[in-house]
């Protein structure tokens with residue numbers, strides 16, 4: 102079966118190839134993959150480089166860089182992008198199709214607040230915003246997660262050089278998200294945690310749980326399939342019942358590839374959940390990021 106996807110013009114070649122492969126193998130994922138292709142195209146817009154993060158002066162050294170930050174960008178552009186993605190979601194087949202399409206046109210959609218709440222992983226705010234536009238909160242959250250990707254990746258491109266070399270936290274040092282998946286990278290199989298949002302990669306002592314921080318080896322284990330061995334496995338923690346997927350790769354994934362690897366390894370999520378492991382529902386930090394328009398700053 103051939104699946105047609107929006108054309109992606111320039112970069113993201115590795116992500117594009119993976120996306121095409123997943124669409125061929127899993128037609129049931131086509132709606133999400135179509136929207137993901139929209140985020141890849143949007144991410145190529147040079148306008149995102151206008152998003153300038155100002156970091157909080159009083160940020161704790163153990164907090165992610167965007168904690169308390171203000172990001173200045175043309176908010177009209179952010180609003181237009183969010184509405185574009187909602188309109189695209191409204192063209193995909195889902196029980197929420199009509200509601201998503203209506204939200205794209207609605208004055209009640211506060212696109213900037215939605216981006217902030219998504220980046221901040223602010224569940225109560227997201228629930229309030231979904232009620233405001235009459236979209237199921239899961240459906241709204243799924244589109245909003247995708248909508249936040251170009252901005253978060255633009256911030257990471259600027260901030261990666263500022264990540265403290267000694268960062269040894271369990272969450273993303275830029276945006277504070279828990280790792281989506283771990284790379285077991287190269288022939289030496291070095292362990293790199295990867296953020297599914299901004300794409301940042303960071304190291305963590307191999308035998309330590311990113312969620313609760315325990316390095317008690319009797320608490321740490323792994324689920325290894327008989328056919329794939331160490332190449333694709335689940336790292337588990339009996340202390341907090343958390344898990345991280347680990348996938349072997351010869352090279353580092355591009356930021357745009359991480360959500361695709363995350364999706365393609367959903368069988369590992371199911372294996373972990375089947376054994377009563379889970380991922381934390383609460384964020385590591387209350388990020389408190391704010392978006393502002395440069396025009397407002399110069400006017401005030």
Ligand SMILES: [Zn+2]
Nearest residue numbers: 273276296299
């Ligand atoms: Zn991140």
Ligand SMILES: [Zn+2]
Nearest residue numbers: 310313338341
């Ligand atoms: Zn743990």
